[in-house]
Amino acid sequence: MSRRFPFLHVDLPEWIDILCPSGAVYPDFTVRMNLVIELARRNVAAGTGGPFGAGVFDPASGEMVAAGVNLVVPGRAAILHAETIALALAGQVRGTFDLTGLELVSSVEPCAMCLGAVPWSGVSRLVCGARHEDACAIGFDEGDKPDEWQLSLANRGIEVVLDVRRTEAIAVLAAYVEAGGVVYNGRGREQ
Numbered sequence: 779m780s781r782r783f784p785f786l787h788v789d790l791p792e793w794i795d796i797l798c799p800s801g802a803v804y805p806d807f808t809v810r811m812n813l814v815i816e817l818a819r820r821n822v823a824a825g826t827g828g829p830f831g832a833g834v835f836d837p838a839s840g841e842m843v844a845a846g847v848n849l850v851v852p853g854r855a856a857i858l859h860a861e862t863i864a865l866a867l868a869g870q871v872r873g874t875f876d877l878t879g880l881e882l883v884s885s886v887e888p889c890a891m892c893l894g895a896v897p898w899s900g901v902s903r904l905v906c907g908a909r910h911e912d913a914c915a916i917g918f919d920e921g922d923k924p925d926e927w928q929l930s931l932a933n934r935g936i937e938v939v940l941d942v943r944r945t946e947a948i949a950v951l952a953a954y955v956e957a958g959g960v961v962y963n964g965r966g967r968e969q
Contacts, residue, residue: 786855793820797816798813798817804841807942811883817860818848818860818950819831822953826852828860828959829885829886829953830848830885832882833864836880837903846865859891859892882901882905883905886909887906887909887910889910889921896936904937904939906938916961918963
């Protein structure tokens with residue numbers, strides 16, 4: 779029987795298994811940020827996607843539950859952002875959509891779409907490297923977010939930590955543009 783609609787299948791690049799070995803411990807969010815920035819950097823260097831990395835971690839154990847990198851261009855799907863992939867895979871690993879008590883670490887502050895996924899996921903902390911304006915400065919359209927989005931998350935019990943290794947995260951964005959990476963946006967064109 780022929781299917782009218784294809785199914786969504788997401789394969790992370792194989793190099794992620796090497797970079798994120800099972801059983802590795804990442805004791806604090808600065809070390810975790812180092813890892814997600816490296817995910818973003820390798821994604822650019824390997825030509826496997828955009829300059830964004832994310833991970834869901836168990837802060838109690840320091841264990842990475844799931845990794846995500848931006849796969850929008852190779853996956854031909856606008857929703858394949860690093861954060862949404864990491865959150866979806868964490869749910870699969872944990873066997874539940876409720877990620878209460880876990881931490882989402884993102885190399886760049888979430889765009890409007892990924893910000894919407896944060897409270898729905900149940901994570902208790904969001905840690906960000908580069909800012910919205912840093913991604914916009916190289917041409918990405920991060921969408922419209924409420925001015926006080928951090929307060930909105932805090933009111934839901936989600937701690938927000940900004941600017942962790944921001945300079946290093948911005949360097950990955952710059953390297954992507956310098957390498958001729960596709961800067962896509964929601965305005966229907968690539969830059």
